[in-house]
Amino acid sequence: MEGDRRLEQLYQLGLVVGATLDLTRETAAFMGWLVEAVEPRLAALFIAERSRRELWLVQVHGFDLPADSRLPLGLDPWRWLGEQGVAVPSERDPCRYVIPISVEQQLFGTLCLLSRCPPDRLAEEQRLVSTAASYLAPVLGNIWRYQALEQRMAEVERLNTTLTGLLEDLQVANRRLETTAARLEEANEELKAFAYSVSHDLRAPLRAIQGFARALLEDCADRLGPRGQDYAHRIVRAARRMDRLIQDLLAYSRVGRLEIRLRRVSLGQVVREVLAQLEAEIQRTGAQVVVEGPLPEVVAHRSVLVQVVENLLSNGIKFIAEGVRPRVRVWAEERGGRVRLWVEDNGIGIPPADQDRIFRVFERLHGVDTYPGTGVGLAIVKKGVERMG
Incomplete structure (x- = not known):
């Protein structure tokens, strides 16, 4: 009969739990069943945290404690209850026992019970409670x-929300980039058109001015007189400077618009090619260039x-004090996978205060009569180095 009653109790547990x-x-529901089935004097149900570092008090019977109290894992539950002010029996009381709630050595919780059962029936009650605990585990x-799945789903939802926001931001950024690219x-097409116009429409009148001024000097010099000849020479020089300025501006524009394609290049061949281009200037100035x-x-x-x-080489030859023979030394050194090209000269140098602005377009430190040029050369150097990375 007693066995039938225990089976009925376990059957009722199966109806209310799970x-x-x-x-x-x-x-x-489990605590309600336990109180009805064995009528304990005290009962405390602890659930293990998923981190396995604490036990969490979730249900009590026969005393009052906050339901969210935490018990460090490994500490005796009865001792901890006593420290919280619960009147617990002595360790020698056989009616006080602890039932672990576990499956295959995986701890899910702990059940503390102070039984009302007589000593001769205590073992049977413990078997019933242990069986019930195995139902709960x-x-x-x-x-x-x-809960782990819910947490993962929440994380996935947060990630989806974040990714959706990032995707929207990326789409906005792409649209802005497309607008900017357009x-x-x-602007690039307009610049190309402007460069074509400068190259053809502006240089053509300059060539005409130069040609007519030279024709005046060649055919009508005796009728112009000294003043008229001086004026004609000035026209030729001014037209020549303007043409050189236009050519330098076009070169600067091409460097900025050129599609850069990086390849392995022989620096020695580049220097030899430049020296060949500057051969006339080197002979005129008597410059000594050492590579x-x-x-x-x-x-x-x-x-x-x-x-x-x-x-760089042209500037090294040009910007020399009067009466000084230009000397230019060219060499290279490798550092950390990069090559540094040195162009050292005995020229007039650049004051530290001017070393930033001298790389801007049209920046000059000296008059055209002292050192000819357009003020674009170092700007081309800076732009070219930046474009090549």
Whole structure:
């Protein structure tokens, strides 16, 4: 008869436990069944945290404690209850016992019980409670897994929200980039048209001015007189300077618009090509140019590198004090996977205060009569180096 009653009690437990995935409802249903089945004097149900570092007090019977109290894992539950002010029996009281709630050595919780049962029936009660605890363990495991799934789903939802926001921001940024690219393309086309206009429409009148001024000097010099000849010479020089300025502006524009294609380039060949281009100027000034080789290969856009080196060498020959023979020394050194090209000269130098602005377009430190030029050369050097990275 007693066995039938215990079976009925376990059957009733199966009806009230495991119907939901709500931790509070399931543990309350279990505690309600326990109180009705064995009528303990005290009972405390602890659930293990998923971190396995604490036990969480979720249900009590026969005393009052906050339901969210925490018990460090490994501490005796009865001792802890006593420290919280609960009147607990002596360790020698056989009616005080602890039942672990676990499946295959995985701890889901702990049940503390102070029984009213007579000593001769205590073992039977403990077997009943242990069996009930084994019913509760998989229910808690399912709740754990469900909570973990909910947490993962919440994380996924947050990530989806974040990714959606990032995607929207990226789409907005892409639209802005497309708009900017279209404007840049339009500006580039306008710049190409302007460069064509400068190259053809503006230089043609300059050539005409130069041609007529020279014709005056050649055919009508005796009728112009000294003053008229001086004026004609000034026209020729001014037209020549204007043509040179237009050519430099076009070169600067091309460096900015050119599609850069980096390739391995022989620095030695580039320097030799530049020296060939400057041969007339070197002979005119008597410049001594020393190239300390061999110069290594570099990764660059060849035509841009030629412009850069040409402007540097040309400046080294040009900006020399009066009566001084230009001397230019060229060498290279490799540092950390990069090549540094040195162009050292005995020229007039650049004051520290002017070393930033001298790389801007049209910036000059001296008058045209002292040192000819347009003030664009170093700007081309800076732009070319920046474009090549």
